[in-house]
Amino acid sequence: MIWINGQFTEQENLISVHDRGLLLGESLFETLLVKQGVTQFWAAHWQRLEKGCAALNLPLPYSTDALATAAAQLIDHQQAHQGRWTLRLTLSGGAGGRGLVPTASARATRDIATTCIMHLTQAPSRPAAMALHISQMPRLAGHPHAGFKTAAYLDNICARREALAHGADAAILLNQHQRVASACAANLFIGDANRLITPPVSEGALAGVIRNILLAANDKNKLPQIEEAAIHIDQIKTAPIIFMTNSLMELMPAFIGTQTSNAPSPQTEAMVTRLLDYIKTD
Numbered sequence: 001m002i003w004i005n006g007q008f009t010e011q012e013n014l015i016s017v018h019d020r021g022l023l024l025g026e027s028l029f030e031t032l033l034v035k036q037g038v039t040q041f042w043a044a045h046w047q048r049l050e051k052g053c054a055a056l057n058l059p060l061p062y063s064t065d066a067l068a069t070a071a072a073q074l075i076d077h078q079q080a081h082q083g084r085w086t087l088r089l090t091l092s093g094g095a096g097g098r099g100l101v102p103t104a105s106a107r108a109t110r111d112i113a114t115t116c117i118m119h120l121t122q123a124p125s126r127p128a129a130m131a132l133h134i135s136q137m138p139r140l141a142g143h144p145h146a147g148f149k150t151a152a153y154l155d156n157i158c159a160r161r162e163a164l165a166h167g168a169d170a171a172i173l174l175n176q177h178q179r180v181a182s183a184c185a186a187n188l189f190i191g192d193a194n195r196l197i198t199p200p201v202s203e204g205a206l207a208g209v210i211r212n213i214l215l216a217a218n219d220k221n222k223l224p225q226i227e228e229a230a231i232h233i234d235q236i237k238t239a240p241i242i243f244m245t246n247s248l249m250e251l252m253p254a255f256i257g258t259q260t261s262n263a264p265s266p267q268t269e270a271m272v273t274r275l276l277d278y279i280k281t282d
Contacts, residue, residue: 001074001077001078001119001120002074002117002118003073003117004116004117005115005117006062008073008074008077012119015117016095019092019094019095020093020094020096021090021093021151024093024100025150025151025152026056026058027093027150028049028056028148028151029090029091029149029150030048030049030149031086031087031088031246032071032086032087032089032247033085033086033087033123033250034080034084034085034087034123036081036083037080037082039071039075039087040247041209041213041247044209044212044213045089045209045247046064046068048148048149048209049091052150053091055144055145055148056148056150058091058114061114070118071087071118074118074119074120075120083122084122084123085120085121085123086120086121086123086124086248087118087119088120088121089116089117089118090115090116090117090118091115091117092117092151093115094114123248124248126249126252127169127252129252129253129254129255129263129268129269130169130170130254130255131168131170131255131256131258131261131262132168132169132170132171132172132183132242132254132255132256132257133162133166133167134171134174134233134256135159135162135173135174135184137158137159137173138155138173138174138175139155139173139174139175139182139204140204141175141177141181141202141203141204142202142204143204146204146205146206147205147207148206149206156173156184156185159171159173159184160185163184166258167259167260168257168259170183170185170186170244171184172188172236172256174233175204178232179203179231180199180203180232180235180236181204182199182204182206183244183254186208186244186245186246186249186252187199187205187206187210187211187244187245188205188236188244189211189214189243189244190235190236190239190241190242191239191241192224192239192240193271194224194225195224195226196214196224196226196271197226197227197228197231198214198215198226198227198229198231199228199229200228203231208245208246208247210246210247210250210251210279211245213279214226214245214275214279215227219278222278223274223275236256240267240268241265241267241271242254242264242268243264243268243271243272243275250276251272251276251279252272253272254268255268
């Protein structure tokens with residue numbers, strides 16, 4: 001069952017061959033975790049989607065309430081009230097004709113041409129930790145779209161394949177200054193028991209939902225200092241604590257190496273447990 005442009009359907013082949021998301025990558029998406037039938041952090045995902053639409057000049061033809069209601073109905077349709085599920089919300093440029101910008105006729109009905117899709121799948125099982133490989137695939141610091149979830153994921157895909165070929169689970173992407181930008185599908189944090197840092201969006205990082213929650217945390221009795229800072233490659237190689245964040249894994253212990261050659265530090269596992277407890281009760 002999918003929801004597309006206001007309608008529920010079992011058909012999964014309703015995207016036009018002229019869709020600009022398919023042909024040109026003019027698309028934004030949000031991947032949300034559904035736990036026990038409840039969509040997690042909807043407001044934060046919606047806020048990022050709105051900002052992305054404004055930056056890409058991509059019309060958003062539905063309100064947050066309309067899409068939240070549709071998501072709840074989709075959860076009911078699929079009986080996704082137990083366990084962990086993935087809700088994918090995709091907004092593409094729709095069928096705009098040939099060329100880099102929509103044709104005049106398509107532009108006149110741009111809000112109608114926009115394609116909005118939601119569908120649910122069962123969330124993948126969470127591993128105990130993720131082994132990281134430092135990729136040769138660069139991520140551009142200072143790119144105006146770096147903070148948004150666009151469909152331009154080819155570099156991320158290539159970095160993940162590179163990591164798998166080296167016996168790791170995910171890749172660390174460096175920017176053109178040889179500083180850490182992110183993982184291939186997650187934000188990265190490093191540090192120690194007193195201070196944690198994550199790269200700013202200006203370094204090429206995504207403005208991740210869990211990342212932003214941690215940066216906004218101010219409970220000094222429960223948490224270490226958490227802030228944005230540039231991370232040089234030598235820092236991540238020697239950091240006592242490394243972990244990843246995204247909306248599906250939430251927080252994940254990580255380490256540089258392979259699953260057979262290394263493991264996360266005890267400090268990392270303790271910090272991830274501590275932060276997960278904070279997110280669940282925040």
